[in-house]
Amino acid sequence: xxxxxxxxxxxxxxxxxxxxxxxxxxxxxxxxxxxxxxxxxxxxxxxxxxxxxxxxxxxxxxxxxxxxxxxxxxxxxxxxxxxxxxxxxxxxxxxxxxxxxxxxxxxxxxxxxxxxxxxxxxxxxxxxxxxxxxxxxxxxxxxxxxxxxxxxxxxxx
Amino acid sequence: xxxxxxxxxxxxxxxxxxxxxxxxxxxxxxxxxxxxxxxxxxxxxxxxxxxxxxxxxxxxxxxxxxxxxxxxxxxxxxxxxxxxxxxxxxxxxxxxxxxxxxxxxxxxxxxxxxxxxxxxxxxxxxxxxxxxxxxxxxxxxxxxxxxxxxxxxxxxxxxxxxxxxxxxxxxxxxxxxxxxxxxxxxxxxxxxxxxxxxxxxxxxxxxxxxxxxxxxxxxxxxxxxxxxxxxxxxxxxxxxxxxxxxxxxxxxxxxxxxxxxxxxxxxxxxxxxxxxxxxxxxxxxxxxxxxxxxxxxxxxxxxxxxxxxxxxxxxxxxxxxxxxxxxxxxxxxxxxxxxxxxxxxxxxxxxxxxxxxxxxxxxxxxxxxxxxxxxxxxxxxxxxxxxxxxxxxxxxxxxxxxxxxxxxxxxxxxxxxxxxxxxxxxxxxxxxxxxxxxxxxxxxxxxxxxxxxxxxxxxxxxxxxxxxxxxxxxxxxxxxxxxxxxxxxxxxxxxxxxxxxxxxxxxxxxxxxxxxxxxxxxxxxxxxxxxxxxxxxxxxxxxxxxxxxxxxxxxxxxxxxxxxxxxxxxxxxxxxxxxxxxxxxxxxxxxxxxxxxxxxxxxxxxxxxxxxxxxxxxxxxxxxxxxxxxxxxxxxxxxxxxxxxxxxxxxxxxxxxxxxx
Numbered sequence: 137x138x139x140x141x142x143x144x145x146x147x148x149x150x151x152x153x154x155x156x157x158x159x160x161x162x163x164x165x166x167x168x169x170x171x172x173x174x175x176x177x178x179x180x181x182x183x184x185x186x187x188x189x190x191x192x193x194x195x196x197x198x199x200x201x202x203x204x205x206x207x208x209x210x211x212x213x214x215x216x217x218x219x220x221x222x223x224x225x226x227x228x229x230x231x232x233x234x235x236x237x238x239x240x241x242x243x244x245x246x247x248x249x250x251x252x253x254x255x256x257x258x259x260x261x262x263x264x265x266x267x268x269x270x271x272x273x274x275x276x277x278x279x280x281x282x283x284x285x286x287x288x289x290x291x292x293x
Numbered sequence: 294x295x296x297x298x299x300x301x302x303x304x305x306x307x308x309x310x311x312x313x314x315x316x317x318x319x320x321x322x323x324x325x326x327x328x329x330x331x332x333x334x335x336x337x338x339x340x341x342x343x344x345x346x347x348x349x350x351x352x353x354x355x356x357x358x359x360x361x362x363x364x365x366x367x368x369x370x371x372x373x374x375x376x377x378x379x380x381x382x383x384x385x386x387x388x389x390x391x392x393x394x395x396x397x398x399x400x401x402x403x404x405x406x407x408x409x410x411x412x413x414x415x416x417x418x419x420x421x422x423x424x425x426x427x428x429x430x431x432x433x434x435x436x437x438x439x440x441x442x443x444x445x446x447x448x449x450x451x452x453x454x455x456x457x458x459x460x461x462x463x464x465x466x467x468x469x470x471x472x473x474x475x476x477x478x479x480x481x482x483x484x485x486x487x488x489x490x491x492x493x494x495x496x497x498x499x500x501x502x503x504x505x506x507x508x509x510x511x512x513x514x515x516x517x518x519x520x521x522x523x524x525x526x527x528x529x530x531x532x533x534x535x536x537x538x539x540x541x542x543x544x545x546x547x548x549x550x551x552x553x554x555x556x557x558x559x560x561x562x563x564x565x566x567x568x569x570x571x572x573x574x575x576x577x578x579x580x581x582x583x584x585x586x587x588x589x590x591x592x593x594x595x596x597x598x599x600x601x602x603x604x605x606x607x608x609x610x611x612x613x614x615x616x617x618x619x620x621x622x623x624x625x626x627x628x629x630x631x632x633x634x635x636x637x638x639x640x641x642x643x644x645x646x647x648x649x650x651x652x653x654x655x656x657x658x659x660x661x662x663x664x665x666x667x668x669x670x671x672x673x674x675x676x677x678x679x680x681x682x683x684x685x686x687x688x689x690x691x692x693x694x695x696x697x698x699x700x701x702x703x704x705x706x707x708x709x710x711x712x713x714x715x716x717x718x719x720x721x722x723x724x725x726x727x728x729x730x731x732x733x734x735x736x737x738x739x740x741x742x743x744x745x746x747x748x749x750x751x752x753x754x755x756x757x758x759x760x761x762x763x764x765x766x767x768x769x770x771x772x773x774x775x776x777x778x779x780x781x782x783x784x785x786x787x788x789x790x791x792x793x794x795x796x797x798x799x800x801x802x803x804x805x806x807x808x809x810x811x812x813x814x815x816x817x818x819x820x821x822x823x824x825x826x827x828x829x830x831x832x833x834x835x836x837x838x839x840x841x842x843x844x845x846x847x848x849x850x851x852x853x854x855x856x857x858x859x860x861x862x863x864x865x866x867x868x869x870x871x872x873x874x875x876x877x878x879x880x881x882x883x884x885x886x887x888x889x890x891x892x893x894x895x896x897x898x899x900x901x902x903x904x905x906x907x908x909x910x911x912x913x914x915x916x917x918x919x920x921x922x923x924x925x926x927x928x929x930x931x932x933x934x935x936x937x938x939x940x941x942x943x944x945x946x947x948x949x950x951x952x953x954x
Contacts, residue, residue, distance in 0.1 A: 160812070160893070161814040161901055162814070179680070180679075180681055187535075188534075188679065190679065190680070193530065193533075195892065230676060232676070234678075234681035235678055235682065240668055240672055240676070243664070244660060244661065244668075247657060247660040248689075248690065251652065251657070252649065252650075252653045255652060256649065263637065266634055281411060
């Protein structure tokens with residue numbers, strides 16, 4: 137595992153002499169509508185040898201190959217979904233930057249909702265409990281130090 | 294010798310931490326004032342020693358002392374002065390030293406103000422701060438010694454990673470650390486309050502300025518980092534939802550929530566449990582960020598120290614402090630009494646709503662960042678969670694938040710009138726609609742950009758409705774309005790400016806939808822249309838810099854035949870590291886920018902060129918400056934001024950001046 141990361145890091149360093157250069161002029165499709173779709177799909181696909189870059193951003197040769205694959209499929213007349221399925225069949229779900237909703241990723245997708253709902257529930261409970269206690273909470277008596285500070289303040293006036 | 298002095302100073306600082314960890318804490322528990330009095334001077338001494346240590350390392354960099362391993366690995370005698378200095382923290386060991394320097398700085402600042410706080414609270418907080426400082430000093434001394442020498446010094450160093458040879462490195466980490474580490478003080482105060490079981494509005498008043506300072510620096514730190522990535526990473530992006538970016542965003546979201554909940558605690562003595570918990574969480578997320586960045590458990594473009602041993606050490610620090618503070622919290626939570634009562638529709642209610650959404654978004658980032666790691670550990674499945682996920686989950690949380698900002702500002706404490714607030718916002722809504730229509734007409738698609746820009750205008754205008762209302766309450770004569778404006782509490786102006794800043798940033802984000810991108814091969818003499826402009830490649834030049842060779846393209850930007858600017862984007866080749874970086878050509882025109890990168894020179898002499906026209910893009914960062922300024926103005930408010938308990942000095946026999954309100 138550790139080695140794998142090391143290899144990945146080294147791969148990226150060798151491909152990415154610093155920044156990334158993404159789509160090159162030669163790759164662009166002549167049909168602007170298809171090219172637009174190609175770009176939309178590219179930002180959803182991970183460059184597999186890089187650290188958190190989409191193939192749209194990456195200049196790694198593998199990312200370039202994938203961009204070309206996406207464009208090939210589009211030119212061949214695939215729908216966006218078909219292209220994605222084609223890519224996932226070959227590279228696995230790891231390539232999707234937006235993980236699909238399934239059992240394993242359920243928790244990921246519902247987290248915002250769960251946290252929001254739990255927070256709301258907590259607020260409701262706290263508020264109802266509070267409004268039942270109508271008596272004003274008695275302020276804690278002052279400590280000696282506080283009383284002294286208060287006297288000082290009052291003297292100052 | 295100087296280098297050894299630095300190392301020794303660090304060891305001494307650690308020894309002082311050991312004293313500080315026990316003596317003032319014991320004093321505060323037993324009520325021994327002599328023991329408590331130790332805290333402030335020891336904190337100042339710690340800062341002096343860590344600063345000395347930092348200065349020693351800086352000196353080693355300045356004179357290019359290649360007998361120090363850290364200098365060999367990250368410096369070069371021919372490097373420009375600014376990068377010799379910023380190179381000090383451009384590596385793992387040095388950045389840890391900056392981290393402890395900031396930790397001790399905040400300790401020292403609190404020590405200077407300690408006289409104005411209850412002495413047991415100050416002593417305990419300084420003691421807790423030393424626990425944190427001590428842990429990180431030990432980490433440096435045991436695993437990441439920046440002062441290690443080598444037996445046979447080389448003639449020349451290996452130079453700093455060229456990506457880091459940028460003014461960004463001089464600015465971004467120090468600002469970010471002031472923010473990250475500034476939250477440690479809030480944490481220390483929270484732990485101290487829990488230890489003494491005295492958690493009240495007064496506590497919030499002492500702690501809020503520190504949170505505000507940390508938040509201000511975190512805001513600009515993140516924003517400057519984003520701008521740095523924008524102009525160096527070469528593809529015009531400014532936020533990548535990278536784990537390291539997320540690691541800085543989480544404490545920011547928590548700190549923003551804390552800032553608002555502490556306000557409720559200060560004014561109304563309510564939300565106490567929650568505020569204390571947030572104070573603990575905010576710094577815990579800072580620690581988590583440090584762990585994520587330095588352990589290398591998550592792959593990121595930023596990670597620079599993938600050493601498992603260090604990772605385990607930081608993990609231990611993380612577990613100790615988060616576990617310890619949360620246990621303390623659990624132990625005390627029963628004894629906490631709830632304070633002020635309020636209706637759901639009230640200023641407090643609005644701030645609770647703010648906290649709910651900010652906390653949810655923070656949890657979303659947290660889960661999104663760590664989920665792949667957890668899933669792989671549990672099921673072995675590898676998934677990616679990238680920008681599409683975060684963009685999709687963030688927008689629904691932030692839209693209601695932005696909608697609520699101006700409303701919340703107009704609600705009264707305890708019981709508010711939402712209908713009245715909405716009515717008072719009619720002008721802001723009107724402005725938003727007008728702006729939306731103008732933009733829809735002038736710029737058109739995408740619809741989302743128009744909507745978000747409209748929302749931004751509503752937030753910006755709405756932010757000032759309250760202050761405007763108060764200014765004009767006595768009529769519209771300019772002199773009177775001016776007098777009333779300066780009479781308003783500064784914290785109110787601060788809030789308005791900061792909220793407007795959030796709107797400004799939102800506008801910049803919305804406008805990215807109107808950007809134009811061109812990717813073309815160009816030869817000298819070629820023209821490209823880029824939105825309203827025409828860009829010409831004049832010629833290509835090779836030049837030699839101090840430690841690099843560069844290929845620069847001279848480009849001219851014209852609008853309707855008139856030259857509006859010249860750019861020379863370049864590629865730099867650093868021989869010492871055999872690395873290439875690209876320097877984007879940036880020209881700010883009004884609030885937008887033309888951004889040109891030359892990724893590649895082809896064999897036939899043509900250049901691959903990426904050109905962007907990004908209207909209003911600078912607003913993204915300008916907004917953060919407004920947020921920073923808003924924080925500063927608020928900090929200057931006399932009621933918030935750190936430790937404002939001091940009696941005002943006044944000549945005898947004269948009546949005290951009336952309070953400003």
